[in-house]
Amino acid sequence: MAQSLERQKAKPHIAEEWVGKVYTLLCIAFLITTIVSIVYFVASKGLSTFFVNHVSLTNLVTGLKWSPDGQPPVFGALPFIFGSFSTSILAAVIAAPLSFCAAVFMIEIAPKFGRRYLQPVIELLAGIPSVVYGFVGLSVIVPFFRDVFPGQGVGIAAGALVLSVMILPTITTIATDALAALPKGLKEGSYALGSTRWQTIYRIVLPTTLPALMTGIVLGIARAFGEALAVQMVIGNAPHIPHSLFESASTLTSAITLSMGNTAMGSVANNALWSLALILMFMTFVFVFIVRWLEGRKKL
Template identity: 75%
Template sequence: MNLPESRSTADPAPPQTGKIAKHHLEEWRGKAYVYLCVLLLVVIIFSIVVFIASRGLTPFISQGVSIKEMLFGLKWAPEDDTPVFGALPFLVGSFSTSLIAALIAAPLGICASIFMTEIMPKTGKSVLQPAIELLAGIPSVVYGFVGLSVIVPFLRHTFPGQGVGIMAGAIVLSVMILPTITSIATDALRSLPAGLKEGSYALGATRWQTIARIILPTTMPALLTGVVLGIARAFGEALAVQMVIGNAPHIPHSLFESATTLTSIITLSMGNTTTGSLHNNALWSLALILLIMTFLFVFIVRLLERRVKRS
């Protein structure tokens, strides 16, 4: 007599197909959302580049302006009977203020980061770092107003000239880019492997010898990345520099003479031009130069980041 087989209690439970399908659906939605955001970002960036390039190249293609005249000309006279568009004074002003600001802010930012990470980490993290981060949240117009009220009178009474000029703009910009340089330098120093410092101390090196011969050379590419980003930030600043530089379209012979920058001339003149006119398109050409310089700074940062990864 054959007895019916009893069902084993250890049989596996049926798969939860509903939960698996729901999980795959949520994963597909997440990927689709991320890809859509990336695609939208690429389209926006590409559209900005195409729009600025189409406007900025018009004077050279169809309106008879020479690229050599634009880059190396000394006179900017768009209202003359024969308009002249020499942007060299603006390029000199932009590069001068940005580089001098980096020369001022880079030592301060790197020394502040060393203080916060190697000398007094607790005090630096609780006091100095929040104070520096607070500088990044101050609007540009406030920096410009402080520079106009404090820095310009100080330079006027200390050095020859009216106080406005390259040096005033560079000092204002140095304070504005200080948080960028300090933050990147601090992150680079904190990411340094502890074994390097411990090995240096084990060999008998002092703290300052370790900082000078181990920490700074090892993190130098990352520190230079912060400096380059600070220069890029200073190069594109408009309002604060416009308030203290004097806005004179000529090449200054002194750091205390009035000058102007690419961003200043664009913001001052764009509202007074007609869309499609030669003057308006020439301002778009200056904007295209700014965009190209931004890409150049990004390219330099990428090269420095590759050096960091290889090291």
């Protein structure tokens, strides 16, 4: 009698376990199918430029002129690639020191005040829409650069400054989590040897958490690399390599968003834009691999 009651109680648990397993497998299958479908679709469209329209890959990657309506049409994407890398890296150079200082302040110097007030304010920046950042940059940063520096104010400097504010929450959050997870024994041992607070931060805390900090920087660059609207509003969207930070430039995302609606599906110009999207996707994979490598270094 007791065994039968135990079997009856065990049946609902077994059913729930199977439901959970099936639901999990379906979700995993859906995610894998979605990722593979996106990669296949973008790759098939992007590679059509080379295999169907016979555009040279070397000319696309290293060409300096983008003229899809020319006779003959010319597709040189190097100005867009240069614009994407320059704005993203410059934004990370601006945002990384600010993020590290904010993280050190919240964890090591004033943890109560920083965690209660500063961290929510920084994380709030992540919820602001991109168009708001672009509009603020167009209304404040561009006129300031126009008055102070030569040029029209639009350019790589304006785009990088807007992007630096946008990626600030990403880098700060990862740096804060890394500093908070640091074992207290390391800092206490440093203090026991006579080190000051700043010596401990500079010689113990930052070197120990360096892989995690670099992970935050790479994720910030990846976030900036794929941004379209905010950069498009302040960079000028000129398809050439600028000679100054205050000259108009363009990025891969800007070129795609501005031109995709004006091309016919299947045309060589449309396929070339899909090739730019393929370059963006490839760079996303590169950033993911770098993050995985840094995480492996952190575990070591």
